[in-house]
Amino acid sequence: MTVTDTSASTVTERTADKPLGHGPDAVRRPFRWPALLTDNGRGIAYGGDYNPDQWPEDVWDDDVRLMVKAGVNTVALAIFSWDRIQPTEDTWDFDWLDRIIDKLGRAGIAVDLASATAAAPLWLYEKHPEVLPIERNGDVVNAGSRQSWRPTSPVFREYALDLCRRLAEHYKDNPYVTAWHMNNEYGWNNRHDYSDDSLREFRRWCERKYGTIDALNEAWGTAFWSQHVNSFDEVLLPRHMGGDSMVNPGQMLDYERFGSDCLKEFYKAERDAIEAICPGKPFTTNFMVSTDQCCMDYADWSDDVDFVSNDHYFTAGRDHLDELACSDSLVSGFAQRRPWYLMEHSTSAVQWKPLNSRKRHGQLVRDALAHVALGSDAICFFQWRQSRSGAECFHSAMLPHAGEDSAVYREVCELGGMLRTLSDAGVQGSEVRRSRTAILFDADCEWMTRCETLPSMKLNHWHDVRDWYYAFLDAGVRADVVPLRADWSEYDTIVMPTMINLSEFACDRVRGYVRDGGRVVIGYATGLMDETFHTALGGYPGMLRDVAGVRAEEFNILGPVDGDPDTVGLSSGAIARLWANVVTSVADSAAVLATYEGADAEEWELDGVPALVRNAYGDGEAYYVGCDLDRKALGDFVRGYLAGAGAAEVAAADAAILHTVRETANVCFDFYLPRGKEDVTLESVPGDVIIAHRCEPNGNGGYTLHRNATLITRTTK
Template identity: 45%
Template sequence: MTSSSTFAWPTRGLSYGGDYNPEQWPREVWQDDVRLMREAGVNIVSLGIFAWAAMEPESGRYEWEWLDEIIALLAEHGVAVDLATPTAAPPQWLLAKHPEILPVDADLRQQWPGARLGWCPSSPVFREYALRIATALAERYGAHPAVRLWHVSNELGGGNGRCYCDVSAQAFRHWLEARYETTDRLNEAWGTPFWGHLYSSFEQVLPPRGSGGAYNPGLELDFQRFSSDELLAHYQAEKAAIEQYSDVPVTTNFMVNRGPDVVDYPRWAEHVAVVANDHYTIGADPFREEELAFAADRMRGVTREREPWLLMEHSTSGVVWQPRNRAKSPGEMARNSLTHVARGSDGALFFQWRASDAGAEQFHSGMVPHAGTDSKVWREVVELGAALRALEEIQGSRVEPARVAVLFEDEAAWAFSRGMKPSNHLTYADQPRLWHRAFWNRSVLVDVIPPWKELDGYDLVIVPNLYLVSDEHAARIAAVAERGGTVLVGYLSGIVDESNRVRLGGYPGAFRELLGASSDEFFPLLADETLVLDGGATVSMWSESVRSPEASVIARYGSGPLSGEPAITRRAIGDGAAWYVSTLLDEDGAALLTARLVEELSLEPAADVPTGVEAVRRQGEDASWLFLVNHTDDDVEVVSSGVELLTGAAVGPRVTVPSGLVRIVREVR
C-alpha cells in the first residue's frame, strides 16, 4: 500500500489541469490540445474517466492503441497523467448483457441506461467486470512513467449512492448481521417494539423502501452507513487490483461540499493517498464565497494529519445542473481557485479541459470553451496557469493551525435529515455554515471537522446541530471546556445516541451536564414566525423551554410563548466555558456573539481586513505566505511586507489588493 507520507506529489509545484476526454474528439484535435495545454501551463490531466467503451468496445476485447498514443503525446509535452479506471461509465454492451446491475430506487424503479454511475454498488456481476478492466488497465500502464496518479472511478455515489434492489437488500442483511450478530441486539439498538417491528431473523429486514415512508430511525441510519461502506468496499477492490501492478498512489474524487454528503468521506480519507475533492459553487447561494471556504475547510479538517489535499474538479464558469446556471464574473474563477489553494489544496483542476459539443453536459464550461481561445474564459485560464506557476514554492506547505473548530458529522447529518422531527423544515448545514460564516467575515480561520478528530489544539469548539453523538465523543467535547477552552453548543445537538435513539432526561441529552442547562420541550416556530431576544437579536425556526440551574443567562426570549425564559446561557467551568444557544440566531445575532468570543479568546485573524476580504496564511519550514482574496468592489490596503508572488513586486508596509483580485505575499520574517 502506498503511504501518503512517502509518495512524491504527482506534479512539480502546484497541480493544474482537469478532466481530459480525447476519446470524444477526432485525433486532429489532440495536437491542438497539447499545444494549448503547454500555453496554459497545464501539468496534469485526469484521463479515461468515461472511456470504458473506448478501452473495451466488446467484452474481453481491448483497444489500447489510442490510449498509448495520447499518453505518449501528453508525456512529450510535459503533462502528467492521473489515470482513471473507467468504471463510472459501464459500456452499453455490459448494460445490455447484464441489466440487473442497474441501480434501483426506493420505489423499486430500476434506473435506465444513460445516467451517471449506472451500477449497483453491491452487484457481484458489476464488481467482476469492473475489476477485470481495472486489472487490465493497471497491468498495461502500472509502470508507465507518465502515470503519476491513479483515479478510481469518479464521484462514487454521485448517481448510485443508494440502491434498494434485492441484491443490495441481501448485502444489507449481511452487513447488519456482522454489526449486531443477533437480532436481539438489532432490536435493542433500533427500538423495534415500537409499531411492533420486532425481527426474529435478519432475513426479515428490508431496506427503507418506498418514498415518503415513516421508517424506524435506526433502520434509516444504518442503511446510510451500509451504503457508504458498500461504495468504499468497491473503491478498495479497484484500488487493490491497481496495486498488484503499480506503486503509484491511488485516489478517488470526493464530493465534500455543504453537506450532508452521499458517503462518509472523513472515514474514507485514510484509504486514499491524495485526498481529492470536487467542488462547484451554487449560483443562487448569496454566500457562495463562504460556502466555498466552508467546503475547503472541511477538506483541511479531513487532512489535518496528512499531506495537502487536491481540488480535483471545479468549473471555469457556468455548470448545467442548477435551475439557473450563472456564469462566473471576471476574476471569479481565479478567486475560487486560489481560495482553495489558500485553504490547503496543492492545485486547481477543472471539469473539463475542452467544453463538449455533445452529450448531457454540452453546455458545462471548460478550460477551452466553445468559443475557443478568443474568450474571457481562455484568457483567465492562461492567467491562472501563470499564477499557479508563480506559487510553486508553496507546494507542500501547510495552512497555519486554526484555533476554532466547527464540528460537522455525516452520520449526524443523516440522522438529522431523515425521519420525522419536531420541525421538518430544518437543514443540517445551516447552523454549521452560520457559525463558519461569522468567523469567515472576520478572517478568523476555522477547521470543520468530525467529532472523532483530535480537539486538543482548539481554544473554541462549536457544536451546531450535532444531532447524533456517542458518549465517547460527547466526553471529548466536554474535555475542551474542562481544560480551559470554550464550547458552544447549538440547538438539536446531542439529541440521539449512535443508534439514533433519543437520550432521555431532557435536551440536549449528551450535553446537559456540560452546559448546566437543559430544556424539557421544543417550541418549533412556524414558517414566517420570528421572535426577538431581549438583546435585540431576531431568531427564527426554533426555540426551546430552557432551564439553567448552573449557567448564567446571557439572553432571554423577549417575545412569544417563552418570553422571559433563557435563550442563550453560559456556564463557567474553571478557566473554560460552555455556551448553549437554543435557537436560530440571525446573521447579526451570530455576528455579535462571535465578536464577544473573538474578544474573550483573543482570536486573531491572519490579517486586519474588512468584511469581504479573506486572509489566510500558509506556512513552510522557512517561509510563510499570506493569501488575500478581495471579493469586494473596492481596492483595499492590508498591512504586510515581503514579495507579492503574482506580480513579483516588493511590498510593504502595506499591500494593495485590487477589487476582485488576489494577492499572495511571501512575508518577511
C-alpha cells in the same frame, strides 16, 4: 487597514496521521502525493479532465500545444472511456490510449489515469440488466447516464475488476502515468440502491455491526410499531412503504452508513486490484464536498486514499467566496491539513443547476487561488476542451467553444503562469495554519437531520456548520471545519451546530476537552439523542446537559402558522427563528446571557426564558445557544463572546478580507482575498509580494485590492 492574524501557531514535526474511520480497527494509509514530470517531480498540479476520445485524433496535437501554452502539467484521463477500451465483451483497445498518453508525456504532462468504471458500456447493461440499481419505489434505474450500476452486484464487480487489472498490467511501467484516479464521484447516481443484492449485503453489514439480533432490535427500537425481527434474514431495507409512512429512524441511519460503506468497499476493491499489480503510484478518488452536498462519510473514506481529492462547484452570489472557503476547510479537515487535490471545478458556468451563472470580474483566477489558499496543491477543472455534444456540452471548460481566441482561455493561461510562480516560491507542500476555533462536522449528524420524524424537518447540520463559518468570517476571524472524529484538542474553542445525535464516546471527549480548559458552543439541536436515535432522557440537551448547565423540557418550533408569531425576540436584540428551546432551569454554575422577551415571546409563553447561557465546567466553559439565530446574530455572538480581546475593534476591517496563512518550517505565505465587491486597502503587508491579482500598490507600502483580487506574499521566518 491592517489585518490581524487570528490563527493559531505554527508548524510542528509531522507524525503519522490519526485514522478518521468510524470502526475501531480503522487504519489510515500513508500520505503519498503524485509526482509531476518536472525535474524534481514537484510543483502545483494544473490541468483537468481530458476526454480525447470525444474528438477526432487530428485534434489531439492542438490540444497538447494549447495545454503547454497554458502551463498545464497534468490531466485526468479515461474517466468515462470504458466503452472505448472494451468495445465489446471480447475485444480490448489500448492503442488510442497509448498514443495520447505518449503525446502528453512527451510534452511534460503527467497522467492521472482513471479506472474508467464510472460509466459502463451499454453492451454490459444489455447482457446483465441485473446490475442496474433499484429505486426506493421499485423502479429500475436504467442505463444511459453515469453509475447505472449496483455497488453490491457481484456481476458488475467482476467486469469492473477485470478492467482494473488489465489497465494496471498495461500501464504499470508507464513513466507518464503518475497516479490512479478510481472511478469518479462515487455515489453520484447510485448512492441508494434498494435491490435484492443490496438487501443481501445490508443484512450481512448489520450482522457484522451488531453481532446478535437482540442488539439490532435494541438499537433500532423495534418494540415500536411491531417491528421486532427474529433473525438477520428478516432485516429489511427502508423501501417505499406508502405515501404517508415514516421509516424507522435507526434503520434509516444504518442504511445511510451502509450505503457509504458499500461504495467504499467497491472503491477499495478497485484500488486493491490495481495496487496488487502496480503498487508504486498513489491512489485517490474525487469526493463531492460543497455546502449543498456531502453525501458520504468522507472522514471515513479519507483513511483509504493516498491523497484527498475533491470536486467543488461555486455558489453564485454574495457567498461565492465564503462558501468555497467553508467547503475547502472541511476538505482540509479530511486531509488533516495536508495538501489536497482539487480534481474538478469550473472555469465559468455549469449546465446542471437551476440557474447557471457565469464567472466574471476575475473570478476564474480568484477562485483557483482561493483553493490554494485553503490548502490545495492541485488546481484542475472539468474539463480541458468543452464538449461539442452530450449532456455536458454547455458546461464550461479550459478551452471553450470559442476556442483559443477567448477570454476564458486567456485567463486559463494567466492562471497557469501564477501557479508556476507559486510553485517556484515553494508553496507546494506547505500547510494551512490552524485557526483557534474548530466547527465540528459529522456525516451521521448530517444524515440524521434529514430524518422526517424530527420536531422540524428544516434542520440541516451542514448548513448550520456553514452559517457558523460565515459568522466567524463576519466577525473578522476564521474558523476551521473539522471532522468530529478528528483531534480537536489543541483548538481554543469548538462549535457543535445541530449535532443532533452523538455517541457517549463523543460526549466524553467533549467533557474532557472542556474540563481541561477548552470552550464549547452547544447548538440548539445538539445532543438530543445517541448514535442509535435513542433520545437522552431527563431533559434537553440530554447527552450534554451537564456540560451546558441547562435543562429544557420542550421545543418551541416556529414557522408560518396563521395567527402565531414565526419569530421570537431576545433581550440581546437577536431574533430566534425555526426553533426555540423551553429551558426551565439552569445550573448554579451557569449565567444567563440573554432571555426571550417581547410580545411574541409572551404569546409563546417564553418571556424571560433563558435563550443564551454560559456555564463553567471544570477549567473550561460552555456556551449554550438555545435557539436558531440568523447570520447577523451569530456574528454578534462570535464578536461578543468568542473572538477574543479587541475583536470588536478590528472586526469591521478584518471582516472585509479572507486571510489565510500557509507555511513550512521556514517560510510563511499570506493570502488576502476581499470578500465583497468594494475595494479594500491594506496599510501594510508582510514579506515579498509574489502574486498581486487585481491589486495596486498604494504608495505607502500597502495595496488596494479590487473586487475578486488575490494578494499573496512570502515571508522568511
